[in-house]
Amino acid sequence: MTGVAPQAVAATTASGIPLRPFYGPEDGVRDYAIVGDPGSYPFTRGRRRRPGGQAGGWIQRELSGEGSPRRSNEQFHALLAHGALGIDVIGDNPTMSALDPDHPICIPAVGTTGVSLCRKQDFVELLEGIPLDRITLSHSLPAAFAIAGQYMGCRPNGIEPAALRGSAIQAPLYSEDCSYSTFLPYAIRMRLCLDSIAFSLREMPRFHAFLEDTYYISDGGLDVVEEMSLGLLEIREVCRRLIARGLPIDAIAPRIAILVNCRMDLFEEVAKIRATRRFFARMMREEFGATDPRSWSANIAVHTSGLTMTAAQPSNNIVRGALQALAMAMAGVQGLEISTFDEPFRTPSAIAHQVAIRTQQVIQTETNVSAVEDPLGGSYYVESLTDELERRIDAAMRHIEGLGDIQTLVEDGYFRGVFTNAMDRHSSAVQSGDLRIVGVNEHVVPPEDDTFLHDVAEERFEPDHEHVERIQSWRPSRRGAPLQACLERVRGASADARADLMGPIVAALEADATIGEITGCLREGQGVPADPFTYAAQRQLTAVAQ
Amino acid sequence: MTGAVAARPGRIVIGTLGLDQHEVGAMAISHALMRHGYEVIYLGRFNTPERLAAVAEQEDADIVGVSVHSWEFVSYIDELLARCRELGIGLAVGGSVLTRQDQAELLTRGVDAVFGPYASEAEMLGRLQEIVDRVRAGDTSAPSAAAGGSRSTAGPLAGRVVIVTGAARGLGRAYTHELSRHGVAVVANDMDGDALEEMASAVRDVPGTVHTVVRDITDPDAPRVLLEAALRRYGQIHGVVSNAGVLRSGPILRLTDEDLKLLLDVHVTATFRLLRVMGNYWRAEAKAGRTVDASVVLTTSSAGLYGFRADAAYSAAKAAVAVLARVAADEMSRYGVTVNAIAPMARTRMTRWLGDGAASPADDPLAAEHVAPVIAWLLGPDARDVTGRVLEVGNSQLSVPRGWQPGEAFTLPPLMSLEAASPLLRRALAASGPPRELLTSERGSDPQS
Numbered sequence: 001m002t003g004v005a006p007q008a009v010a011a012t013t014a015s016g017i018p019l020r021p022f023y024g025p026e027d028g029v030r031d032y033a034i035v036g037d038p039g040s041y042p043f044t045r046g047r048r049r050r051p052g053g054q055a056g057g058w059i060q061r062e063l064s065g066e067g068s069p070r071r072s073n074e075q076f077h078a079l080l081a082h083g084a085l086g087i088d089v090i091g092d093n094p095t096m097s098a099l100d101p102d103h104p105i106c107i108p109a110v111g112t113t114g115v116s117l118c119r120k121q122d123f124v125e126l127l128e129g130i131p132l133d134r135i136t137l138s139h140s141l142p143a144a145f146a147i148a149g150q151y152m153g154c155r156p157n158g159i160e161p162a163a164l165r166g167s168a169i170q171a172p173l174y175s176e177d178c179s180y181s182t183f184l185p186y187a188i189r190m191r192l193c194l195d196s197i198a199f200s201l202r203e204m205p206r207f208h209a210f211l212e213d214t215y216y217i218s219d220g221g222l223d224v225v226e227e228m229s230l231g232l233l234e235i236r237e238v239c240r241r242l243i244a245r246g247l248p249i250d251a252i253a254p255r256i257a258i259l260v261n262c263r264m265d266l267f268e269e270v271a272k273i274r275a276t277r278r279f280f281a282r283m284m285r286e287e288f289g290a291t292d293p294r295s296w297s298a299n300i301a302v303h304t305s306g307l308t309m310t311a312a313q314p315s316n317n318i319v320r321g322a323l324q325a326l327a328m329a330m331a332g333v334q335g336l337e338i339s340t341f342d343e344p345f346r347t348p349s350a351i352a353h354q355v356a357i358r359t360q361q362v363i364q365t366e367t368n369v370s371a372v373e374d375p376l377g378g379s380y381y382v383e384s385l386t387d388e389l390e391r392r393i394d395a396a397m398r399h400i401e402g403l404g405d406i407q408t409l410v411e412d413g414y415f416r417g418v419f420t421n422a423m424d425r426h427s428s429a430v431q432s433g434d435l436r437i438v439g440v441n442e443h444v445v446p447p448e449d450d451t452f453l454h455d456v457a458e459e460r461f462e463p464d465h466e467h468v469e470r471i472q473s474w475r476p477s478r479r480g481a482p483l484q485a486c487l488e489r490v491r492g493a494s495a496d497a498r499a500d501l502m503g504p505i506v507a508a509l510e511a512d513a514t515i516g517e518i519t520g521c522l523r524e525g526q527g528v529p530a531d532p533f534t535y536a537a538q539r540q541l542t543a544v545a546q
Numbered sequence: 547m548t549g550a551v552a553a554r555p556g557r558i559v560i561g562t563l564g565l566d567q568h569e570v571g572a573m574a575i576s577h578a579l580m581r582h583g584y585e586v587i588y589l590g591r592f593n594t595p596e597r598l599a600a601v602a603e604q605e606d607a608d609i610v611g612v613s614v615h616s617w618e619f620v621s622y623i624d625e626l627l628a629r630c631r632e633l634g635i636g637l638a639v640g641g642s643v644l645t646r647q648d649q650a651e652l653l654t655r656g657v658d659a660v661f662g663p664y665a666s667e668a669e670m671l672g673r674l675q676e677i678v679d680r681v682r683a684g685d686t687s688a689p690s691a692a693a694g695g696s697r698s699t700a701g702p703l704a705g706r707v708v709i710v711t712g713a714a715r716g717l718g719r720a721y722t723h724e725l726s727r728h729g730v731a732v733v734a735n736d737m738d739g740d741a742l743e744e745m746a747s748a749v750r751d752v753p754g755t756v757h758t759v760v761r762d763i764t765d766p767d768a769p770r771v772l773l774e775a776a777l778r779r780y781g782q783i784h785g786v787v788s789n790a791g792v793l794r795s796g797p798i799l800r801l802t803d804e805d806l807k808l809l810l811d812v813h814v815t816a817t818f819r820l821l822r823v824m825g826n827y828w829r830a831e832a833k834a835g836r837t838v839d840a841s842v843v844l845t846t847s848s849a850g851l852y853g854f855r856a857d858a859a860y861s862a863a864k865a866a867v868a869v870l871a872r873v874a875a876d877e878m879s880r881y882g883v884t885v886n887a888i889a890p891m892a893r894t895r896m897t898r899w900l901g902d903g904a905a906s907p908a909d910d911p912l913a914a915e916h917v918a919p920v921i922a923w924l925l926g927p928d929a930r931d932v933t934g935r936v937l938e939v940g941n942s943q944l945s946v947p948r949g950w951q952p953g954e955a956f957t958l959p960p961l962m963s964l965e966a967a968s969p970l971l972r973r974a975l976a977a978s979g980p981p982r983e984l985l986t987s988e989r990g991s992d993p994q995s
C-alpha cells in the first residue's frame with residue numbers, strides 16, 4: 001500500500017510535479033500495452049538495437065569548432081583520434097547569426113566561440129579528410145547553410161552526399177527569441193526550414209535534416225514540460241507544412257531527430273525522454289498516419305545542460321556531467337554530448353573535451369548500465385513520472401494551441417515571454433536558495449580558495465583577425481557577373497513565396513557568394529534592409545517604443 | 547510622513563553587446579531590479595555602445611548595465627565607458643565569463659561596478675544603489691580621459707590617467723601633449739600657473755584631456771594634492787612622470803647653500819615624496835585585491851650619469867634620481883608598479899646653452915617632442931616588464947647606459963702594507979682604463995661621442 005502520512009515539506013520534481021515518499025504497484029504500469037517492449041509501438045522503452053548491432057551503443061560526440069575552418073578541422077581530427085564517433089560543430093557568434101566575419105559588428109567575435117564559416121571554401125576546409133561516411137556530423141549552425149555546406153564539402157573528400165549522416169538544427173519558431181537569431185522574418189525562416197528539409201530528403205537521405213533542438217530553447221531555465229511541449233509543437237508545425245507540400249510523413253518522420261536537454265533531476269529527465277518517445281510515436285502514427293514503424297520511433301540525442309554547470313568550483317561540473325550522462329545512458333539515447341566543465345567560461349578546451357569523452361567511455365565500457373534496453377522501465381516511480389509528464393506535456397501544448405495559431409504567437413512575442421519568464425524563475429530560485437546548487441548557494445568557498453581548474457577554464461583566445469583579412473582580401477578575387485546573377489536569383493526567390501530557396505542558395509555558394517550576402521538578399525526579397533543590424537535595430541526600437 | 551519626499555526610483559538601461567546572444571544574466575538582473583523598485587529599460591541583444599548610451603540619455607537613466615557572456619565586450623568597453631562618462635551616468639558590467647583579472651581590469655579602466663560569477667543579488671543591488679546615489683549627487687560625472695574629444699579612443703594608452711610634473715614648458719609640455727593625443731587624461735602640474743594654462747589651452751581636438759594643478763612640487767603636500775586631484779576627477783591613477791626640474795650652475799667653491807638646497811629639494815626630495823605617496827596608494831589598491839597597472843618615470847640626466855663640468859650639485863642630485871629609480875623599482879614591483887628613469891636631451895629653458903633650434907620640431911633633433919614617445923611607451927602596456935631601467939634619449943639617439951658596473955676584481959691581501967697597496971691599486975686602475983671625461987657645454991650635446 002502507498003498510503004502514507006503527508007510529508008512535512010512537499011517534495012516535487014524540478015518541474016513541480018508533487019512527489020510522495022515512495023511509489024508502489026498502483027503507480028506503476030497498469031496496462032503494459034501503453035508502455036510496450038523496446039522496439040515496439042509506442043516506443044516508450046526506446047528503439048531496439050539492430051540485429052547484430054553493438055550492445056548499448058550511442059554516438060559519443062562533443063561540441064567543437066573554434067577559430068578558422070582549418071583550425072577547427074584540426075580539432076575535429078583530434079576528437080576523432082580520441083574515439084569520438086560524431087562531431088557537433090558550432091559556429092562562432094557571426095556564423096550563428098548568418099553574418100560574414102568582416103562585418104564590423106562581427107570582427108570582435110570571429111572564431112572565439114566556434115568556427116567561422118561564410119563561404120563554400122570554408123566548408124571544404126572544415127571537412128577536409130573527415131570520414132563523413134563513417135561518422136555523423138551534427139551542425140549547430142543555421143540549418144540551410146549547414147546542409148548546403150556539407151553537401152558541397154563532402155565531394156572533395158570523395159564522398160557522395162547520399163552517404164552523409166548527421167543532423168541540422170531547424171528552429172523556425174524560436175530562434176529569434178533565444179540565442180540563434182539570424183535576423184530573418186518568420187516567413188523566410190519557415191521557408192528555409194521546409195526547403196532545406198526537402199532538399200536534404202532528396203539529396204542526403206541518411207541525414208537528419210530536421211533536428212528539433214529543445215536544448216537551446218530550454219537552457220535559459222525552461223522546465224521539462226515547457227521544453228518538450230515547445231519542441232513537439234515545432235515538430236507538429238513543421239510536419240504539417242511539409243505534408244501540405246505533398247511530402248509523405250513516412251519520408252519525413254525517420255529523418256527527424258530530437259536533441260534534448262538534461263538537467264540535474266535525473267529521474268525526471270529519464271521520464272521526459274520516455275514520455276517524449278511515446279508522444280512522438282502517437283503523433284506520427286495517430287495524428288499524421290505514418291505506417292512505417294521507423295517513422296514512429298523517435299531518435300533522441302542529449303546535450304547535458306550548460307546551465308547546471310557552475311563557475312564556482314569547476315571540478316564539480318565533471319561530476320555533474322558524469323551523473324547526467326549516466327542517467328541518459330540508462331534512458332537509452334541515440335547520441336550524447338556532455339557540457340564540459342569549462343562551459344561557464346568558454347567553448348570547450350581540449351582537456352575538457354577529453355574529460356567529457358572519457359566520461360562517456362567509462363560509462364559505456366565499465367558500468368554495464370546499457371547492457372539491456374530501458375533498465376529503469378517498470379520502476380513504479382519512473383513509470384508514474386513518465387505518465388504524468390506525458391499528460392502535462394500534452395496539456396501544455398493544448399493550452400498554447402488554444403491561444404492562437406503558431407505564427408501569430410511567434411510574431412506577437414508569446415514564446416519570448418515563455419523564455420524570459422523561465423530565465424527569471426531560474427535566477428530567482430538560485431538567489432533564494434530554493435534551487436540548491438553545491439558551490440553556489442551551499443557549500444560555498446571564497447573565490448580566492450577556488451582555483452582548481454580555473455587556469456584551464458579562464459584561458460582565452462583572441463578574435464581570428466587573420467581570418468577576417470583572408471575573407472577581405474578574397475572578396476575582390478571573385479568573378480563579379482555570375483556572382484551578382486546568383487544573388488539576384490536568391491533575392492527573386494525570397495520575394496516569391498512559392499519559389500524554392502535551396503537551389504538558388506546552393507548555386508550562390510558555388511559562385512562564391514557569402515552567407516552574409518545571401519541572407520542580405522533573402523532580407524531584401526522580403527522588403528527589409530539587407531544589413532541585419534539596421535533591420536535588428538529597427539525591430540528593437542519598435543519594441544522599446546511599445 | 548508629509549515631509550517625506552519620494553525618491554525617483556533608480557533607472558537602468560540593460561542589454562548585451564555585439565553578437566552576444568546570451569540573455570540569461572541580463573534578464574535575471576532586470577527582473578531582480580524591477581522587484582526592488584527600479585525602472586528597467588531592457589534593450590536585449592545586439593547593442594552597440596552608441597545605442598546603449600543614446601537610449602540611456604533619452605531615458606535619463608542613472609546606469610547602463612551590460613551583461614556579458616562573450617569576449618566581445620573587450621572591444622566595446624572603452625567606447626561605452628567614454629560615452630557613459632560624457633553623459634555623467636554609471637556603468638556596471640556583469641557575467642560569468644568575467645575572470646578575476648577581467649574584473650580588476652574593468653574597474654581600473656573606470657567601470658563603476660563589475661559582477662563576476664560569484665556576485666549575489668544582494669551584492670549587486672547594493673552596489674547599483676551606490677552608483678545611483680553617486681550619479682544623483684553628481685559625483686560620477688567625472689570625465690574619463692576619452693570624454694573630451696570626438697576622436698577614436700582606441701589605443702594602448704586610452705583611458706589612462708597620468709600625472710606630469712613640470713608640465714608647463716619644455717619636456718613636460720611635450721609629454722602632456724603627446725599623452726593627450728593618445729587618449730590619456732593628464733593631471734598637469736607646474737608652479738607657473740599662467741604658463742600651465744597656456745599649455746593646457748593648446749590641447750584641443752585630441753581624445754585625451756588635461757586637468758591643471760598649480761603647485762610648487764617642493765611643497766610637502768604637493769604629491770598628496772596631485773593624487774587627490776587625479777582621484778577626484780578621474781577616480782583612478784595609472785602613472786606619474788616626475789619631470790619638474792631646476793638648474794643652478796656653479797663650481798663647488800661658489801655654489802651657495804640656498805642653491806644646493808633648491809637642487810636637492812626639487813630633484814631628490816620632491817621625487818622621493820612623490821614615490822612615497824603614490825607608492826602607498828598603489829600598495830593599498832593591491833592589498834584591497836585590485837589589479838594595479840601603474841608606471842612611474844623619473845627624470846635623471848646625463849649629468850647624473852657621467853657628471854657635468856661645474857655642475858656638481860646638479861649632477862649629484864640627478865645621480866641620486868637614477869639610483870632612486872632602481873631601488874624604487876625593486877620595492878614597488880610587488881604592487882604592480884614599474885619605475886624607470888630617463889635622461890632626456892632636449893632644447894629647453896634649462897639647456898639654453900644649446901642655443902636656438904629650428905622652428906619646426908621635425909627639423910630640430912633636439913626638440914622635446916622627440917623624447918615624448920619614449921615616455922608614452924614607458925607608461926603603456928607594452929612596457930609592463932620594463933622596470934628599474936635608465937634610458938638616455940634625445941638628439942636623434944636612444945641608448946640604455948650600462949651604468950656603474952663592477953670592474954675586474956683583484957685579491958685584497960689582509961692588512962695590506964702601503965708598499966703593497968701602490969702596485970695593486972695601479973694595476974686595478976689600469977685595468978679599468980682611463981676615467982670617462984666629464985660632459986661640458988663645449989662638448990655639445992652628445993655624451994656618447
